[in-house]
Each structure stands twice: as C-alpha cells, then as structure tokens.
Amino acid sequence: MSVLHVVGCWTADRLARHGMPHPARCPMCDQGTETIDHLLLGCVFARQVWNVVLTDWGRPDWLPLVDASLADWWTSLVVQNKKKQRNLNTVITLVCWCIWRHRNSVVFDVATPSVARVQHWIRSESVAWRRAGLFHRVNFSFPSVDTVAFEWSVLESPFSLLPSGM
Numbered sequence: 001m002s003v004l005h006v007v008g009c010w011t012a013d014r015l016a017r018h019g020m021p022h023p024a025r026c027p028m029c030d031q032g033t034e035t036i037d038h039l040l041l042g043c044v045f046a047r048q049v050w051n052v053v054l055t056d057w058g059r060p061d062w063l064p065l066v067d068a069s070l071a072d073w074w075t076s077l078v079v080q081n082k083k084k085q086r087n088l089n090t091v092i093t094l095v096c097w098c099i100w101r102h103r104n105s106v107v108f109d110v111a112t113p114s115v116a117r118v119q120h121w122i123r124s125e126s127v128a129w130r131r132a133g134l135f136h137r138v139n140f141s142f143p144s145v146d147t148v149a150f151e152w153s154v155l156e157s158p159f160s161l162l163p164s165g166m
C-alpha cells in the first residue's frame with residue numbers, strides 16, 4: 001500500500017465530485033469537509049490519534065498541522081536509511097489504514113468515534129503486518145543524539161509497534 005492507495009479512498013469530497021451520495025460533514029468530527037487530508041491528518045480525531053502515536057515515538061514535532069496535506073506531510077518525514085524509511089512508510093500507512101477503517105465503522109456501522117479503538121487496531125494490525133513480513137528487521141539505538149529518536153519494537157514486542165519505554 002502506498003500514499004496513492006490511501007488517497008484513493010472514497011471520501012465525501014471524492015463522492016461529491018462523482019455526483020454520488022456523501023456525508024455533508026466529516027463523520028469523525030461533524031465539522032470539516034471530509035477530504036482525505038482532513039480525515040487522516042487535520043481532523044481533530046485524527047490529530048488525537050497522531051498525537052498519541054507520535055508522542056510514543058518520541059516525535060511529537062511530527063504532529064501534522066490542521067491544514068496539512070498528506071503528501072507534503074508524509075514526504076517531510078525523513079529518517080536515516082532506506083530500511084528505516086520503509087518501516088516508517090509502512091507504519092504510517094498502517095495508522096492511516098486504521099483511521100480509515102474506523103471511519104468506515106462510524107459511517108456504515110454507526111460506531112462512535114474512539115481513539116482507543118483505533119489504537120487497538122493499530123496494535124493488532126501491526127502484529128499481522130509484522131507476521132506478513134512488511135517490516136524490515138532494523139535495530140535502532142534509542143535514544144541517540146544523532147539518529148532519529150524512535151525505534152521500532154516490532155521485533156521484540158508481541159503487542160505494539162511503538163517504541164519501548166512507553
């Protein structure tokens with residue numbers, strides 16, 4: 001899965017462009033127009049998810065702005081080598097996928113938006129994605145002054161892809 005796959009999601013703005021029925025407002029916050037950038041980054045709900053995830057990674061400075069573009073934000077996150085970058089891309093895809101999946105539960109199953117529910121999915125999906133070999137086996141030293149200040153505990157933890165020391 002890539003950025004292009006994620007941005008292919010049928011959000012309200014995309015449905016509207018095709019003349020199809022669509023929610024008037026973002027189903028997660030009932031405020032903004034549901035674009036992919038809003039849903040996955042700028043929405044108050046998405047920002048709560050990212051705040052938890054990025055704080056756990058030790059990168060709260062990566063928290064997307066309210067008006068962030070998914071493509072611009074994602075490409076601004078750079079780590080030191082290709083394997084780490086690929087792991088980062090995979091885990092961001094995972095978080096986006098879990099937000100999108102929860103959005104669909106809210107729209108189609110009338111679920112109540114829940115950050116805890118998304119966190120649960122991130123953890124359970126990370127186990128499945130790890131078993132599927134979607135993460136490179138890269139060990140980080142953490143913390144380190146000259147490396148990005150997070151590590152993937154995917155090799156050790158059966159529970160979370162978030163860094164140790166949580």
Ligand SMILES: [Zn+2]
Pocket residue numbers: 026027028029030031032038039043044045
């Ligand atoms: Zn919203």
